[in-house]
Structures are given as C-alpha cells and as structure tokens.
Ligand SMILES: Cc1cc2nc3c(=O)[nH]c(=O)nc-3n(C[C@H](O)[C@H](O)[C@H](O)COP(=O)(O)OP(=O)(O)OC[C@H]3O[C@@H](n4cnc5c(N)ncnc54)[C@H](O)[C@@H]3O)c2cc1C
C-alpha cells in the first residue's frame with residue numbers, strides 16, 4: 001500500500017506533452033525490481049502532489065529498466081514531467097490484468113492503438129518480436145492527432161523496416177510535408193494482413209476510438225472473445241478499495257484494465273456507467 | 274445465582290442493573306467503549322464512559338427525510354433503531370493518515386502508518402449493522418488485497434449486539450434477510466425485556482471471549498418464559514418493519530433497466546448531496562488527499578470518505594464519466610443492489626433505512642426499486658409481487 005522510492009535514471013521527451021521516465025529502485029531499497037506482464041500499470045507518486053495510474057511501457061524481459069510514458073495533463077502528471085535524472089518518485093504496483101499473449105500463441109495478432117494508448121501496448125510488441133516464432137502475422141495499427149503526437153517515432157521507423165511486422169500509422173491532421181496517411185486508424189482494419197477467424201485483437205486508446213476499432217474488427221467477423229481492450233477510469237487506490245474505478249460490476253484496477261470485449265460489451269453501450 | 278457452563282449459543286439472564294458491570298469488565302480488559310448516546314438531537318455512536326451515557330428513556334421516530342428524538346417513560350436502554358452514525362465511523366474512519374514522507378536532497382523516505390491496535394468494544398450493534406460489518410469485511414479482507422488497517426481494527430473489536438425490540442419507520446431488514454435478530458458475528462447478543470416489575474436482558478454467547486466476559490458478571494441460566502419473551506420481542510419487531518423491498522432477481526432487474534425512465538424521475542429530486550452514502554453502513558468509497566507542509570519537505574497522504582454522488586468521483590482527463598445526477602443515482606443504487614452481488618457475493622444494502630431517513634428530500638430506495646419493478650423496461654424483467662412490493 002505504500003509507494004517504494006525509485007530514482008529517475010533517464011528522461012526522454014517523446015512529444016510536446018509526453019515524456020518517458022526510466023526508473024530503478026532507490027539506492028538502499030534492497031528489493032529486486034518487480035517483474036510485470038504487458039498491460040499492467042503502476043501508481044506513480046509525485047512528492048506532495050499525488051499519484052497517477054501509468055502503464056508500464058518498457059520491455060517485460062528487462063524489468064530492471066522500469067519504463068513509463070506519461071502525458072502531462074493535470075496536477076500529478078505535470079509534477080512528474082518536472083522530474084529530472086536523479087530525482088525520486090514513488091511506485092506502487094504492478095497492478096491489473098495483462099494482454100492475452102498466451103492465448104495469442106500460434107495466432108495472428110492485430111494491435112490497434114490511439115495516442116498514449118500505444119504505451120501499454122509497447123510491451124506486447126517487445127514480447128512478440130522477441131518470441132516471433134510463436135505468433136502468426138502481427139499487425140500494428142497506430143493513430144495519433146498529428147505527426148508531432150506520434151510516440152516512439154524512432155522505434156516505429158525501425159519496426160516499419162521489419163519484414164515480420166506490418167506497421168500502419170495514421171494521423172488526424174498533418175502539414176503538407178507529411179508523407180504518411182491522414183485519416184482514422186480504423187480505416188486500416190479491412191486491408192491489414194491478418195486472418196480474422198484466427199486472430200487476437202488488442203486495442204487501447206480513447207473509448208470512442210476503441211468502439212470504432214471493435215466495430216471495424218467485428219465487421220470482419222472476428223469472434224468477440226478474441227478482442228481485448230484496455231479501459232480507463234478514475235483511480236485512487238489501485239487495489240479495489242476506493243471504489244472510483246468501477247465499471248458496472250468490474251473494478252478496472254483489479255479485474256482490468258485489460259478486458260475481453262465479450263465481458264464488457266453490454267457495459268460499453270451504456271452512457272455514464 | 275446458579276452457575277452454568279457458558280458456551281457459544283447458550284442464553285443467560287443479565288439484570289438491567291448489571292449493565293454497568295459489563296462496561297466495567299470490558300474497560301478492565303483494556304477496551305475503549307463505544308456505543309449509542311444522545312447528542313445534537315440524535316442518537317449517535319461515540320465513546321462512552323459508563324452505561325449511564327446510553328440513551329436511557331429515549332426513542333426515535335423516523336420517516337423518509339425525517340428523524341426526531343422522543344423521550345419514553347419505560348426506561349428502555351436500547352428502545353430506538355439505527356441513527357445517523359454507523360460503526361464504519363470506527364472500523365473504516367472518515368479520515369485516516371496512510372503514510373508520511375520526508376524529503377531531503379531530491380530523495381524522499383516514506384514512513385508507513387502503523388495499524389491501530391486500540392481495543393474497542395462496540396455496544397448495541399444491531400443485526401443490520403452486524404451484516405454491514407460483514408459486508409465491509411468482504412470488501413477489505415476477503416479479496417485479492419487485504420487492508421491491514423481495517424484488519425487490525427476488526428481483530429481488536431468486541432461486539433455486544435442488541436436484538437431489536439422495535440422497528441423503525443424506515444427499517445427493512447426482514448426484506449434483506451439481515452435482522453432483526455443477530456444471528457452471528459457478535460461476542461454477546463442481548464435482548465432487552467421490560468416486564469411490569471422487571472427489566473433484564475437475555476444474553477446469548479457468540480464467542481469464547483463473550484463467554485469469559487459474561488462469566489465475570491452476575492448472571493444466571495435463562496428460564497423458559499424468559500427465553501420465550503426474548504423470542505417474542507424480535508418476532509414482534511419483524512412484524513413491524515416500516516419498509517419492504519422485494520428482492521426477487523433484483524440483480525437481473527437492475528441490469529436490465531439501466532435505461533429506465535425512473536432514473537430521470539429520481540434525478541429530478543436528488544440533490545446529489547451525498548448524505549445517503551455518508552450514512553450508509555456499507556458504503557466504503559474513499560479518495561486520497563496529498564498534503565505538504567509549508568516548506569514542502571514533509572508530505573502526508575490521507576484517505577477520506579468519498580461519495581459517488583460527487584462530480585469529481587468519476588473524473589478523468591476531459592470530463593466526468595458520470596456527469597449527471599441520473600448517472601450518479603443510478604450508479605449508487607445499482608451498486609448497492611446489483612453490482613455488489615457480483616463483486617462481493619452479497620447485497621450492498623442491509624435494509625437499515627438510514628439513506629431514506631437522512632435524504633433531505635426523502636428519496637426511498639425501496640420505492641425506487643418498486644417503481645422499476647412495476648414497469649420494467651425489459652420484457653425479461655420480473656414484475657412479481659403486488660403493488661406494495663409484498664410477495
Ligand atoms: C490503468 C490506467 C493506465 C494508464 N496509463 C497511462 C499511461 O501509460 N500514460 C499516461 O500518460 N496516462 C495513463 N493513464 C491516465 C493517467 O492515470 C491520468 O492521466 C492521470 O491520473 C491524470 O492525473 P493528473 O493529476 O495529472 O490529472 P488531473 O486532471 O489533475 O486529475 C485529477 C484526478 O483525476 C483522476 N484522473 C484524471 N484523469 C484520469 C485518467 N485518464 N485515468 C484515471 N484517473 C484519472 C486522478 O485520480 C487524478 O488524481 C492511465 C490510467 C489508467 C486508469
């Protein structure tokens with residue numbers, strides 16, 4: 001229940017409002033870094049300001065490099081944005097459910113991300129690329145507001161260059177110099193190379209984008225049990241005590257954030273739940 | 274006095290005059306005593322010094338949106354029902370410091386708060402509230418995570434239950450299967466009996482500790498007519514419930530009626546004042562507040578009661594998920610009566626009636642269920658029972 005102090009090892013600015021922190025347990029902590037599963041999150045504490053739920057965006061095979069990608073939107077995330085190398089941050093976690101990498105073994109995978117939603121999916125990409133022979137076709141469809149809002153630009157470029165990964169990127173609006181696609185990420189779904197009858201979909205982004213993505217995938221007659229989404233709700237404790245993250249009968253913090261679409265389909269159609 | 278073997282489940286007689294000795298025996302063992310007492314025109318739960326602090330000769334009158342204290346002339350000690358407080362005030366307090374942190378040279382250290390080892394005896398816990406405590410036990414102790422602070426408070430508690438000798442105007446424990454007789458979860462359970470010349474308690478032993486405490490007090494084996502008087506007392510109470518709720522398939526009923534027009538109707542009356550969540554003995558939601566001293570070197574994290582009726586409760590960047598009173602009332606009631614069952618395997622409502630009494634506009638959860646049941650939106654809804662919710 002109490003945050004463990006961690007030291008900031010490195011800070012990268014990803015976009016004008018989003019940055020990545022690499023953390024390690026503070027000297028003298030003694031305990032080994034926690035391992036995590038793709039899709040899980042930590043609570044990050046900025047001294048005196050507050051805590052925020054932030055997905056782990058690093059490589060699950062290298063838990064000693066604890067990596068978080070954060071968009072500065074409010075009090076806590078802006079305080080986290082002021083952290084510099086050597087500063088201390090509190091960590092509780094990891095919490096929550098994981099992307100269905102076991103279930104996806106031997107099958108095609110379609111990853112659909114919007115905006116900061118790529119952060120909790122990046123560990124999936126790392127895992128899949130390290131265990132490439134275990135999976136069929138792998139597709140990453142990523143959308144952002146503008147070219148300047150794309151996360152992990154260099155990595156995206158590398159991934160695009162691989163023959164064993166299909167990467168498609170779209171932005172909502174772009175200057176004339178942008179040579180990529182302008183439009184919604186869901187437009188890629190019908191043309192992407194995966195077998196809908198066999199594939200597993202993993203989707204994270206704004207709720208509205210996830211709705212459209214699910215719709216697009218269902219039109220290909222993909223089974224709804226094979227579709228997974230990651231949900232977001234206000235969160236205070238992350239251990240099911242504070243009540244804030246309730247989503248119908250589910251607690252996002254411990255039953256989620258990753259849910260099979262099948263299990264939350266009815267709730268997603270009700271406004272204000 | 275005849276000596277009897279006091280074991281779990283046995284009944285004895287404790288004279289009214291011996292009540293103070295119960296308090297003394299608990300104090301001697303280091304228990305802080307808390308129980309009902311009169312303050313500011315209501316019967317609240319607070320620290321008690323002796324049995325004299327109990328609301329002797331008082332009763333309450335409760336209706337939707339109304340609570341009134343009245344004196345009674347029979348000297349009854351427990352002749353009232355649930356008031357504005359519940360035991361969560363002590364077991365899950367309104368404000369708790371979770372930890373403190375001190376910063377020096379950019380780094381900080383966190384000092385965890387120690388679980389509270391204060392032994393507390395709860396005097397006069399009613400059956401609905403015993404069930405409410407059991408509900409919160411499920412929330413804080415029976416899940417994947419365990420709240421060590423709650424656990425310490427629970428392990429250090431002694432519970433003297435009181436079987437209700439009258440029902441309040443907003444009570445419906447019978448509908449919820451939670452009363453009026455305490456069935457488990459107590460150390461001792463008392464039934465107060467007033468006859469022409471006598472005033473005594475029939476005491477049931479619930480635990481070894483309860484037996485030990487009772488053994489230290491003047492007591493004797495219960496006689497047949499005394500036990501019968503106790504049984505009759507609770508039976509009469511059960512017949513006098515102020516409210517009823519038909520709970521048949523209630524989870525399904527609410528799951529199928531998320532878009533029922535009644536939610537708009539009740540939202541037109543609800544002030545989103547959050548009173549109902551504050552008085553409810555099972556509502557457990559909290560928020561946290563992070564504070565620092567003026568120099569910014571000492572920080573603390575406090576956990577405080579929160580309510581799903583506030584707009585901030587469901588805030589995420591860009592706006593609140595439950596931006597309207599309709600969605601907030603629906604969240605509260607659907608949580609109490611439906612999602613709670615999926616989450617914790619029990620109803621989140623124990624029928625204590627507090628939310629009805631303390632709602633400034635008298636919104637009545639039993640009435641809201643009835644309205645939806647009478648005209649369910651989905652054909653799969655199950656409109657059983659007559660117009661008054663009786664089955
Ligand atoms: C499971 C999960 C994973 C997340 N992963 C990431 C991530 O990898 N990167 C990232 O940048 N953001 C992530 N978020 C969102 C992030 O938690 C919020 O942006 C952050 O809490 C905002 O806090 P603030 O104090 O800066 O903002 P304020 O607007 O000042 O927030 C006030 C309060 O509202 C709540 N709140 C506001 N927005 C959110 C939100 N979107 N989700 C949950 N609570 C919120 C918080 O309790 C916060 O204390 C995640 C959220 C969840 C639930």
Ligand code: SF4
Pocket residue numbers: 549552553554555556609621622623624625626627628629638
């Ligand atoms: S919902 Fe109302 S009647 Fe039910 S337990 Fe809570 S306060 Fe009591």
Ligand code: SF4
Pocket residue numbers: 542543544545546547548549550582628631632633634635636
């Ligand atoms: S139901 Fe009544 S007590 Fe509850 S928030 Fe609405 S007005 Fe307040």
